[in-house]
Amino acid sequence: MVMGMRAVAGAVALLAVSGGAWAQDGDPAAGEQNFMQCGACHQVGANAMHLVGPDLNGIVGRVIGSVEGFAYGEATAAMGADGTEWTEELLMEYLVNPTEFIGGSSRMPMMYPDEQFRRDVIAYLAQFDAEGNRAE
């Protein structure tokens, strides 16, 4: 509960800073290229499996730290315990610094400071539903 509230407060703060330029403005084709940097640890698509990180099918709208069959770090699982879902806004914030966002130790060690990079990769991920079907 407390963690979820924190995430929402963070998203509101970010909105104030960046003036609401979100992944809707992202380029999925560029994001597909960007995703190659995630691909060592994550998959999307029809046959996506968990690697070092969980599969990311349907990540926009998926409850944080909730996918079946993946052993999340404690802090990540706790953040989703109240049902908080990933939005494009929260993903924008998360990818800057997962450990800071989670407010505990994240098992995802990467940081992606480039705003356009994040916007594009999120626009790409947003095309996949929970079954891994990609929207045209």
Ligand code: HEC
């Ligand atoms: C070195 C491996 C690695 C790389 C590279 C990596 N991740 Fe992760 N990611 C992880 C791990 C491990 C977790 C689980 C974190 C935890 O349980 O604390 C995770 C979690 C996530 C989550 C939360 C998933 C959920 O179900 O709540 C998202 C979203 C995510 N990563 C997106 C990305 C994106 C986008 C990229 C590339 C820009 C990326 N990651 C690159 C390892 C990685």
